[in-house]
Amino acid sequence: MDSLYFLIPIAILFIGLAVKLFFWAVNSGQYDDLETEGRRILFDDDESGVDVPEQDERDD
Amino acid sequence: MSSTACYHCGLPVPAGSNFSVRIGGVERPMCCPGCEAVAGAIVAGGLDNFYRYRDSRNERPEEVPPEDRWAAYDLAEVQRQYVRPFGDDDRQLASLLIGGISCAACVWLIEKHLGQLEGVDKVSVNANTQRAQVCFDPSAIRPSQLFAELARIGYRPAPATSANSEDLIQREQRAALRRLGVAGLGTMQVMMFAVALYFGASSGIETELQSYLRWVSLLVATPVVFFAARPFFSAAWRSLRGRSLSMDVPVSLAIGLAYVASFYATVFETGEVYFESISMFTFFLLLGRTVEMRARHRAGLASGGLAQLLPLTATKVEKGEENSVPVAALAAGDTILLRPGDTIPADGEVIEGESGVDESLLSGESAPRQKSPGSTVYAGSVNSDSSLLVRVTAAGQATRLSAIERLVERAQLEKPRQVALADRVAGWFVGLVLVAALTAFAFWWHLDAERAFWVALSVLVVTCPCALSLATPAAVAAATLRLQQIGLLVAAGNLLETLPRITRVVFDKTGTLTRGEPHITQIELLRDGWTEQRVKDCAAALESHSNHPLARAFRAWRGNLGASELRLHTGQGVEGVVDGERLRLGRADFAVQPTGAAAPEIPAAEGQWLLLADTEGPVAWIALGDSLRPSARGAVARLQAEGLHTELLSGDQSAEVARLAAAAGIRDFRAGASPEDKLAHLQQLQRRGDKVLMVGDGLNDVPVLSGADASVAMLSAADLAQSRADAILLNGDLMVLPDAIALARKCRRIVRQNLTWALGYNALALPLAVCGLVPPWAAAIGMSASSLIVVLNALRLSRSRVGKRPVGNLLPTGQVSSGLISRG
Structure with a gap:
């Protein structure tokens, strides 16, 4: 059981990282439009020349 | 009616119509020149993949407006409202509100199409908020070209001037998501520790390890309480300062006290901890509120407000000179020129010219x-057939349009408010729990002072209002999502509580019960050798340059024949040469005028009759009318079968109202009602004790929509109507209404089950806790389990199959199955 004293803090560290990552994702607008982004990947199959505009980047 | 559907918008293609576009190598039928032009533009841009990607039909586009329609958006004072500098170089960023986005493929299409334009750097479209950000180089492209291109591929662009409220909404949504994320991640972790503690409690655990697990639970639960649950604390504080007890008060009390008790227990290694219950409870509550908030925002964002109904510029005539001026600069006494097709920017009096004016926006009347x-024109109506010179009598806030907006505000103030069931329960629940806790404390103080604090605390924790406060939001969130799936976007949270109580459904006519567009209902041939098809083709050719609303009925056959020497006779009809024959179409006396013959008698059948005549005399009668939505009759029948009164309330004065009411199966109808009359009638009904559901679409319906107990606007409705309604009907299928009412009844039933369960659980747990009989681990499990049961029960709503079977245990038996009509 001693390993718990070591593993749980690591787990908590990971949660901290996950929360930070999630905040970054929310703040950069990745969750602003839940319907479109999930399907966007399906659309650009045979068009390679034009690059896809990024989702809104002008965030504060 | 033909069985082929338009490939672009899905509406049926009328027989004899010859529009088509070659898409992906196959010739696809189109119903009208508008669809043909839009589909053609999409294919020409190499974006025909759009049709493979989309998963819903497009809106039927208006006919593509002339390029100069958008010229006003290039004016510097107008650009200031929606364009701002972006980045270091001369790039600019335009915020646009785009109407007609129906699915993710639309986003793809818009981004691709605009992205191909010279001078456009970057496009990002948000389907949720219906807004686009376009980064462009002003030296290479003008903003008006962006508008024109959007219109060319079938969308309705407008400048997004209310950017501030959008930012606010975005901030609110992101904050809610962050809170939800923290609560969710925290819950998962604390749950894991809690399982270890549960096992420890049953099979033994080292004290040291137990204390360690409690400390890490505390560490993880702390941000959940102080960050994620903060909105509940601030709402409870607001409610207390307002001297009322909303549901937020017991929620905060539960979270706060359970946290303090657990904290105390952890630090002093005594008692029991409830960190997992607090976290899970916070997470579920936040989830419910976030779903509700997103639905509300989506409906609110679609609206650009009243001002969008007015043009941005007007043509002012001063000393014989015509100048384009911003509408905001107009004042009473100015003279303005209105060309055919112009939207009238201010109230005024006609001083020169004659023309038909479409006032349907204000009065609901279909005929111009x-x-x-000498006659008066109103801001917001549309000049249809010829130019008018108008002296402005009222502009800006003084117009009748603004008067309607004020009427709306008044109606909203007077709207019957309804306190959420849970909030009504909350008041006495809090009181009861506090009294019980104090009593237990006082009682145990005399019996065993050591235990008094812990017993009082366990009373508070055991009676945690988790299940009680989750009962409503969980069910409402599930029902809201389900309604959106069947095509009703719920904007107001209390709609689901109001719907089951509705006793009367009031419909508007134009655009609600009907499609809102004139159709040819009947053709009566008066001359041998002519076919119905030839009559339609000739009429379409004659009307091809007309802005008159009735001309839309002939759109489908336009281009089959060509017309020349077209002349418009205001208020009477059109004249032109088709295939070498001089034809007239319009009022009977006008059409036969050149022959000198007497006009034939108008047929007795309903509708608006136009006469087609050549130089020898009458050729055919054409009846125009607005046709019922296919779902109207079935929906009315089902509503009536469920015991609801139905009523038709229209601003139109014609006999059409009676005809359509009969066709839809509605007995009560009222014609010629102004917006004020409609509101007065509604309030009279409400005084009589009726709970009214109003279904409408026009601007003239907005005051009633705002004043009704519940209101539903059509997706094609005026923006203002959409923003003031409690819900928006997304697909125009009226059958959704009875389904929604059935679902709302089911939702109410589930809320009641949840409340019964929650109160029952508390009623059982409270006496046991007061007697000091509840072991702490049982309290913790009971708390979590009662919340989970409530949430799972609510989730049944999201799978419910509405409309397929009778949902009517609240109705007298026998009435239920009789009127159910299966959906086609």
């Missing part, structure tokens, strides 16, 4: 009003 010198 004939205006001549």
